[in-house]
Amino acid sequence: MIDPQLLAFQALNGLQLGIMLFLMAAGLTLVFGIMNLINLAHGSLYMVGAYLAAAFQGWTGSFLLAALLAVPATLLLGVVVEIVVLRALYEREHLDQVLATFGLILFFNEAVRIVWGPNALFVALPEFLSGQVELPLGIIYPSYRFAIIAVGLAVALFLYLLIARTRVGMLIRAGATNRAMVGALGVDVKLLYTAVFGLGTALAGLAGLMAGPILSVESGMGEPILILTFVVIVIGGIGSIRGAFLAAVLIGVIDTMGRAFLPGLLRAAFNPSIANAVGPALASMLIYVVMALVLAFRPQGLFPARGA
Amino acid sequence: MSRVGARPLALWFGLALLLALPGLAALLDQPFYLTLVTRMLVFAIAALSLDLILGYGAMVSFGHAAYLGIGAYAVGILAFHGVTAAWIQWPVAIVGSAAVATLIGLVSLRTSGVYFIMITLAFGQMLYFLAVSLKAYGGDDGLTINVRSRLGGPLDLSNGSVLYYLVLALLLGLLLLCRRLVAARFGMVIRGAKSNERRMRALGFPIVRYRLTAFALAGTMCGIAGVLLANLTNFASPAYMHWTRSGELIVMVILGGMGSLIGPILGAFALLALEEALSSLTQHWQVYLGPILILIVLFARSGIYGVLAPAPKASDG
Amino acid sequence: MAEPLLAASGLIKRFGGLLATDHLDLALADGEIHAVIGPNGAGKTTLVAQLQGELAPDAGTIRFAGEDVTRLKPHQRAARGIARSFQVTSVFRDLSALDNVALAVQARAGHSFGMWRPASSERALREPARAALARVGLDGRAGMLAAHLAHGEQRQLELAMALATEPRLLLLDEPMAGMGTEESARMVRLIDGLRGARTVLLVEHDMDAVFTLADRITVLVYGRAIATGTPAEIRADDAVRQAYLGDEA
Numbered sequence: 001m002i003d004p005q006l007l008a009f010q011a012l013n014g015l016q017l018g019i020m021l022f023l024m025a026a027g028l029t030l031v032f033g034i035m036n037l038i039n040l041a042h043g044s045l046y047m048v049g050a051y052l053a054a055a056f057q058g059w060t061g062s063f064l065l066a067a068l069l070a071v072p073a074t075l076l077l078g079v080v081v082e083i084v085v086l087r088a089l090y091e092r093e094h095l096d097q098v099l100a101t102f103g104l105i106l107f108f109n110e111a112v113r114i115v116w117g118p119n120a121l122f123v124a125l126p127e128f129l130s131g132q133v134e135l136p137l138g139i140i141y142p143s144y145r146f147a148i149i150a151v152g153l154a155v156a157l158f159l160y161l162l163i164a165r166t167r168v169g170m171l172i173r174a175g176a177t178n179r180a181m182v183g184a185l186g187v188d189v190k191l192l193y194t195a196v197f198g199l200g201t202a203l204a205g206l207a208g209l210m211a212g213p214i215l216s217v218e219s220g221m222g223e224p225i226l227i228l229t230f231v232v233i234v235i236g237g238i239g240s241i242r243g244a245f246l247a248a249v250l251i252g253v254i255d256t257m258g259r260a261f262l263p264g265l266l267r268a269a270f271n272p273s274i275a276n277a278v279g280p281a282l283a284s285m286l287i288y289v290v291m292a293l294v295l296a297f298r299p300q301g302l303f304p305a306r307g308a
Numbered sequence: 309m310s311r312v313g314a315r316p317l318a319l320w321f322g323l324a325l326l327l328a329l330p331g332l333a334a335l336l337d338q339p340f341y342l343t344l345v346t347r348m349l350v351f352a353i354a355a356l357s358l359d360l361i362l363g364y365g366a367m368v369s370f371g372h373a374a375y376l377g378i379g380a381y382a383v384g385i386l387a388f389h390g391v392t393a394a395w396i397q398w399p400v401a402i403v404g405s406a407a408v409a410t411l412i413g414l415v416s417l418r419t420s421g422v423y424f425i426m427i428t429l430a431f432g433q434m435l436y437f438l439a440v441s442l443k444a445y446g447g448d449d450g451l452t453i454n455v456r457s458r459l460g461g462p463l464d465l466s467n468g469s470v471l472y473y474l475v476l477a478l479l480l481g482l483l484l485l486c487r488r489l490v491a492a493r494f495g496m497v498i499r500g501a502k503s504n505e506r507r508m509r510a511l512g513f514p515i516v517r518y519r520l521t522a523f524a525l526a527g528t529m530c531g532i533a534g535v536l537l538a539n540l541t542n543f544a545s546p547a548y549m550h551w552t553r554s555g556e557l558i559v560m561v562i563l564g565g566m567g568s569l570i571g572p573i574l575g576a577f578a579l580l581a582l583e584e585a586l587s588s589l590t591q592h593w594q595v596y597l598g599p600i601l602i603l604i605v606l607f608a609r610s611g612i613y614g615v616l617a618p619a620p621k622a623s624d625g
Numbered sequence: 626m627a628e629p630l631l632a633a634s635g636l637i638k639r640f641g642g643l644l645a646t647d648h649l650d651l652a653l654a655d656g657e658i659h660a661v662i663g664p665n666g667a668g669k670t671t672l673v674a675q676l677q678g679e680l681a682p683d684a685g686t687i688r689f690a691g692e693d694v695t696r697l698k699p700h701q702r703a704a705r706g707i708a709r710s711f712q713v714t715s716v717f718r719d720l721s722a723l724d725n726v727a728l729a730v731q732a733r734a735g736h737s738f739g740m741w742r743p744a745s746s747e748r749a750l751r752e753p754a755r756a757a758l759a760r761v762g763l764d765g766r767a768g769m770l771a772a773h774l775a776h777g778e779q780r781q782l783e784l785a786m787a788l789a790t791e792p793r794l795l796l797l798d799e800p801m802a803g804m805g806t807e808e809s810a811r812m813v814r815l816i817d818g819l820r821g822a823r824t825v826l827l828v829e830h831d832m833d834a835v836f837t838l839a840d841r842i843t844v845l846v847y848g849r850a851i852a853t854g855t856p857a858e859i860r861a862d863d864a865v866r867q868a869y870l871g872d873e874a
Contacts, residue, residue: 032422038422038425085602088606089606092605094368094421094422094425095362095368095558095562096605096609098368098370098425098558099555099558099559099562099601099604099605100601100602100605100606102555102558102559102601103597103598103599103600103601103602103605104598104602105552105555105598106552106594106595106597106598106601107594107595107598107599108598109594110592110593110594110595110598111595113592114592114595223551223552224433227429227430227433227551230426230427230429230430231426231430233426234419234423234426234427234430238422238423277443277444280441281437281438281441281442284434284437284438284441285434285437285438288430288431288433288434291427291430292415292431295415295416295418295419295427296415296418299418299419299423488740488741488742488743489740489741491743491744491745492739492740492741492742492743492744493731493737493738493739493740493742493744493747493750494737494738494739494740495740495744496724496727496728496731496737496744497728497731497737499720500717500720500728503717503718503719503720504715504716504717504718506679506711506715507711507715507716507717507786508700508728509698509699509700509703510677510679510699510700510703510708510709510711510715511700511703511708511728511729511732511786511790512700512701512703512704512732512733512790513700513732513737514700514701515700518737518738521738
């Protein structure tokens, strides 16, 4: 009934979306878990990463070079934002953080319009990734999207090693459990926070620059993915990287497959006019329904961080 | 924290100005101001409703604008199908808002703090996408409403002044109701839960049912604002429900001074006035609004009302 | 003892590797004042939290007035007549003292869906609140914001709130902590006056108060009840001497 090639294609797309969501969610959940800061402007950093990559690609003509420049550039911007705005917010209530970072969103959304104009930017697929790969079982998949998956998995591995196996990672884990103690041990907490925020920013920027060729680079592109990221974190459990990964893949797959196949399934089951009216709406609401169900039965998330 | 009793002279003056406004606007031949102030009054109602749960209950709902949309679309969709009688449209809007708020509240109130903010944001967006997907009713482009709600008799809402006074009357009436609410037993439970949830539970209060009720009431009130918005603009749009709108409502509450009822009303006026002023200066006004917002949060947290009525008044002994 | 008002059997509570409550049995007779003493870290507050419902024990049961309340949440136990004062003062800081106690009264005075009548105008709430404040000696402070009360006064307020709910069982967690001599003496008189009318579980470090007030004492060490008995029995108990009292008593 459903073409297996199509099924595999959409499943991989779901994985790819999941990987992007993971990159976003990892940064957001780290920042929240360690600094207790809710940062709505995380999506803006994603957007800036995409814009900067597009700009650099325009100047240098090379996607790779643009990517290599965009990540540190976004990181730098993130650090500036952290020092200028966010440091004052660490001690504040979450409501204040929400409002201030909302202000940042307004600022960034308009700022990119001022610099690059209101129209969406076009970012070309890099030459060497514009083809297709052949995967096991004879599945053909676009190289670029496959590269995203590969990069994302590599980053996931890197994060795991960083957090579980290095001294910095230990500081991060310690900071998550007891900020004051970490400071008392002589660690520069301010520096640690800036470093963690920088890491989150770099991940967001990376996600943004990778999204450039396949999504629209435009003002406000960060918010839809931010909200999906929130859903991922809620379902995965705040503060948990493992939870973020599993939930991100879950959400990515459910959302992608839902949008791809639900309307068709409804058309097969019900009369076309109803299916056409309800299908797309239901597909776009699907992950929120999933979120509601998870919250109904496990309010702390599916994979909460141990002891966090 | 309750400023239920404070009445500075400035507010009475403001009320007098509001009562005189349609006349003034006509005199100066500036109908634009009538529309602008009506809009401010509509958002004042929405901000007031949010203050109930945010200011008094510490429930930071980032999806509150969704109810503006529900109210607006109730009017719009029924009008689309030829039903323009207010006595049908408005109850539908009210019941719809109440029902949706209750459902969202049932799920969201199982969480608190940051989770709650994220989840209400997510549900708000869900409703936004739902509205966008309603192709039959305009989808992304929105739905034009040709005929305003028919109230019957001399109350012809197509007359801007009539609509204005109706909105003003509703705002004042709802303000009165809210004042009673926050001072009554129900309000004390909500305020107590905000002040010290642990203590409330230890005293024996089953908090969730009261919070859910407050959440539903706030959503319903915002739905009424949505009805009025649709009548003002002759338009229902998914944009009314976008999460940035919800953000703006929160800004109105904080800017005006949360937990004061009057404050958010002032905040609605102030924010819309600010947006109006900025947008007349530059097309890119949001690039200024963002930092202004940050500065307010960092340095003027108690809001306008905090400046007008600074000292907290202990209750009668 | 006749049917105890509160009976905890075999309570076990673990926090990771730490056994905070170790097979604890406790029975409170109706109307008695029962003190729980022990060194810091003995698990006294953990015990109180389990009795009140904030913490769920990993094993064991809690029976109150003949009913198994082990699975009930705090607000459900409060509705059945269990009141608690916290070790760290927990009042409504942004409300006046009178409003604080009035809320406590409101908890047991029917539903709270009243949306029109100001709570401050309800005599059914205000009068018992004033009475409770007077009982703890705070009637002069009724209109003051709880945040502005002195520390000792805030502890008194907390007791007033607990009393205002007309509980059958009062769980008092170090009510005299941080109080001066005079305030402590007043608190002792107050608690003494509750004997018979209410049942009190008193966690305290102030040994004078404990030995004055308690009908019986349970000694907790590392989550285990090492002795239960009258003050005289406890004073004489070797195990208790070694573990806790030393030369104090």
